[in-house]
Amino acid sequence: MIEVHKLNKYFGDLHVLKDIDFNVEESEVVCLIGASGSGKSTMLRCLNFLEMKNSGEILLKGEEVDPRKNDLNKVRQQVGMVFQHFNLFPHKTVLENVMEAPTQVKKTSKADARKEGKALLEKVGLEDKADDYPSRLSGGQKQRVAIARALAMKPEIMLFDEPTSALDPELVGEVLQTMKDLAKEGMTMVVVTHEMGFAREVADRVVYMHDGKIVETGAPKDMFENPQEERTQAFLSSIL
């Protein structure tokens, strides 16, 4: 689904991604773990071109995406993203948040977008909040609306950038449950997370990053129970 070859990214003099090779298969759930500053969020943001790579290749469904040639707006329609701080549109109701991109970008009729939006809200368990403004929701509810909003564009892959890091502990579960349901339906997902329980339970593959490089990749069971690299062992023992 996504292939990354020799990806390099600099912020000024800071080399944040160093020759990253990375791929995600269809219907695969990949969790990116690592200390903050390791480059995992930057890598995720490179995948939908919110950050521009400095060198390397990014292939989507086998075809290279070149920001100079391809219409990135088209590319991003296929790649949904969920942010740490939700970034819901505060001036729009919950349902309007979900309807915004389909009606404005895909020119879906309002009636259809409303129907699909309501179905998505039902899926994340928030159909009764459709006409509320985001300011009335809890963090967990906001994040579930954000997931519904991204799904409204019918993306082929979903990127999650620390989706539960800004939540109160008691609200983390509902968001993770929504993500689990999504994974069960076969959605391709890349998740930057500190939730090791979620990674262990849901991920097909876990990728450990350190200092702009991928240190180790493996099935969750192997990674958590028998990490090969010293760095991975140190990281896991520091958080588990």
Next chain:
Amino acid sequence: MYLGFVSFWSGFFEALINSRGIFFEAAQVTLALTAVSIFIALFIGLFFALLKISNIKPLEWLANAYIYVVRGTPLIVQIFVFFYGLTSIWMISGFWSVALGLAFHNGAYIAEIFRGSIQSIGKGQSEAGRSLGMSQSLTMRRIILPQAFRRALPPLGNQFIIGLKDSSLAAFIGVQEIFALATTRGANTFDYMTWLLVCAVYYLILVFILTLVVGLVEKKLSVSD
């Protein structure tokens, strides 16, 4: 002393009441001048605010030069330049040359208000829009500007009040608005004080109404809080 005080104020109220017809007409001119100039200034302001945040250097310089000129010269000079400049090119009334002069002036301040409010909307909002496949201009129009406009309302209301009061400078090129009428009356009756206070009452009423309207719009736009 006491009698003088009483007779001044009874004279004032008499003048205020008896002149209401003609002052009402003048107030309409003031209001029209303010409404037209503010309306145009909002578009000018939005345009130059977008230039300022365009990240294209020549456009930024253009916007900065405009704001620098407006802020660096007196409004009365700008109005006279518009009056003599425009009337020498094509037939334009005093009303319209002042309206355009005021719009040119207020546009610069409104540009800074809009720029500040647009930049105060977090980067996450535009990232959310872009990540959904919305173009930069669509994100600006649908996501950023509605929120920015709401944040701009309190300072905009302030600027509208300034614009309303500044419209009194139209008197100097012969537009029959409130202040012009008051000074004419003052000159004719040798009683400037009475007529200037009458004029002040009308400005207070107009500002009161304007404040009320801005407050209502603010309230209406705050339903999402």
